[in-house]
Amino acid sequence: MTKTVRFITENFGKYDPNSIDSYLSIDGFSAVKKALAMSSSEIIDLAKTASVRGRGGAAYDMGRKWAQAASVPGDQKVVICNADEGEPCTFKDRSILSKDPFRLIEGMIIAGYTVGAQNGYIYLREEYRHLRPLIKNAITESMERGYLGDNILGTGFSFHIHLYSGAGAYVCGEGSTLIESIEGKSGRPRIKPPFIKECGLFQLPTLVNNVETLAIAAAFIQHGVEDYMRYGTPSSPGTKIISLAGNVKKPGAYEIPFGITLREIIYDIGGGISDDHELKLFQLGGASGKIGPASIIDTPFTYDDLAKVGLVVGSGGILVVDDRTRVIDFLKSIQDFFIHESCGKCTPCREGNRQIAKIMDRFVKGCPKPDDLHTAERFANIMSNCAFCGLGETAQSALLSAIKYFPEEFGLMEVAANEKC
Ligand SMILES: Cc1cc2nc3c(=O)[nH]c(=O)nc-3n(C[C@H](O)[C@H](O)[C@H](O)COP(=O)(O)O)c2cc1C
Ligand code: SF4
Incomplete structure (x- = not known):
């Protein structure tokens, strides 16, 4: 029995992502048509019912986020689609971008309409540059057919989408850093408050959502929230x-x-x-x-x-x-990644990652000092509690969970160290 389902991915392979005609032939843009006939609060109620947690990683409730963004005062607002997907071992947004770009555009239009935004930005990771022509074409064709741009489908609602590429930094997936990057500044997170929902891109109220979150919105508007909620469990529907x-x-x-x-x-x-x-x-x-x-x-x-x-x-x-990989080697490779990606703005992350890497090196070589594990754990906890942004806060998740689940892998090293070093 197949364990996979097709709700968000239902359009994959069913149409030519290079052609709006092909998309329209499978009922494309019906979600936008439905949404533009509803009020903002009706859409927010649906989003709250669906209980979608943001798919970018932080799992923030989408309906709540949209309600907050809609209630922030301002004539000019912005929606950002976070297509940075820099997390190692994560390539699910790429599947949507490459196989169903029009549904993402629908999700952005619906988000823009719901929160009162006029402009949307897709922030695409540099490594996905090969997808730029496809996404650009989807934007252009949507404008030519009146689904995007001024006075969409004669409703009076106007929404434009702009495509931006990052420069390849993992930290630029963090919301405020991504905004700095679009503004042409170096990729470092902003201090909060002010929060980006009130003062984000170009100082405008800004809603940031992940590619998959926006695609889900279009899908449940098209098919109904009940259709989405027939999957999953009561507390994690969909x-x-x-x-x-x-x-x-x-x-x-x-x-x-x-x-x-x-x-x-x-x-x-x-x-x-x-x-x-x-x-x-x-x-x-x-x-x-x-x-x-x-x-x-x-x-x-x-x-x-x-x-x-x-x-x-x-x-x-x-x-x-x-079982061919030692836990300690696995941790070392993660550590190297975070040293490379730390933006250097705050001390706990910039220095903590390097100090922990030195300790990891000793474990990898089988020559740790007696208090190395304790010191690494202490530094990791300091980073989790004191780093400036989510990168430093979570960089040691793997280490801390390894200490919990695989203590013997560190203990054996210390025994080995006593014999060898
Ligand atoms: C270091 C770092 C990298 C991140 N990278 C991404 C990313 O590549 N894509 C993404 O959607 N969210 C990423 N996030 C989470 C975003 O800050 C933000 O929570 C998310 O885009 C919001 O969308 P959502 O509510 O739909 O999940 C990252 C966060 C941090 C701290
Ligand atoms: S935790 Fe600090 S150094 Fe690390 S990426 Fe964030 S701001 Fe930069």
């Missing part, structure tokens, strides 16, 4: 596109209903562990996510069930690691 990667036989972006277990994801959807090795660990939510051992593989993939075992849904990345 579906999620996951990015399954690492040591699985069938890696890929899959849409799943919330509630199936990690075992079903890894073995039924992913085909099991490559070369029939043993599962060692999985990391959920990209490099900034926590890791879990094979013993909790029967945990259902829902926000609350994962929270009970200390894991998060995050961006939906699921990285599978088998």
Whole structure:
């Protein structure tokens, strides 16, 4: 039995993403037509009912965010589609951008109409530059047919979409950093308050949503919230596109209903562990996510069930690691990533990452100092509590969860150290 579903991804492969005619032939833009016949508050009520949590990683309630954005005073507002997708092991937004760009445009128009914005910006990660022509064409064709631009479908509502590319920095996926980047400044997060919902891009009230979040909005407006909520569990309704990667036989972006277990994801959807090795660990939510051992593989993939075992849904990345990799080597590679991506603005992240890397190096070589594990844990906790932005706050998630779930991997190293060093 297939465990994957097609709600957000229902259009994949059904039309030519280079052609608006092809999109219109599968009932394209019916969500926009429906939404523009509704009031902003009606759409917000639907979004609240759907209980969609933002798919960018922070899981902020979408309906609540749209209600807040709509209530901020201002004649000029902005919607930003966060297509930075810089989290390692996350490629689900790419599947929407490449296979269903028109639905994303619909989601942005609906968001703009709901919160009272006139302009939308797609912030596309540099590595997706090959998708620029496709997205540009979708914007142009939508304007030519009157679905985008001034006086959309004669309703009096005007909305324009602009396409921006990042320069390849992971931190630019963070909302305020992304805004600095669009404004032409270097990619460093802003101090808050003021919050971007009140004072964001060009000092205007700004709504930032992930690609998948916006695509879901278009899908549930088109088909009805009930259709979306027939999937999932009461507390985690609906579906999620996951990015399954690492040591699985069938890696890929899959849409799943919330509630199936990690075992079903890894073995039924992913085909099991490559070369029939043993599962060692999985990391959920990209490099900034926590890791879990094979013993909790029967945990259902829902926000609350994962929270009970200390894991998060995050961006939906699921990285599978088998018994050929040592936990300590895995942690070291994550550490190197964060040293590279730290923007350097705050001390806990800039220095903390480097100091922890030195300790990791000693563990990798099998020569840790007696108090190294304690020191690394202390630095990691300082970073989680004191870093300026989410990058530094979550950079040590993997380390802290490894200490919880794989203490023996560090302990053995210390024994080895006593003998060898
Ligand atoms: C370091 C860092 C990188 C991030 N990268 C992304 C990203 O690539 N895409 C994304 O949608 N959100 C990313 N986020 C989360 C955004 O700040 C923001 O919460 C999200 O875009 C809001 O959209 P949502 O409510 O639809 O999830 C990142 C956050 C941090 C701290
Ligand atoms: S935590 Fe600090 S140094 Fe790290 S990316 Fe954020 S602002 Fe920059």
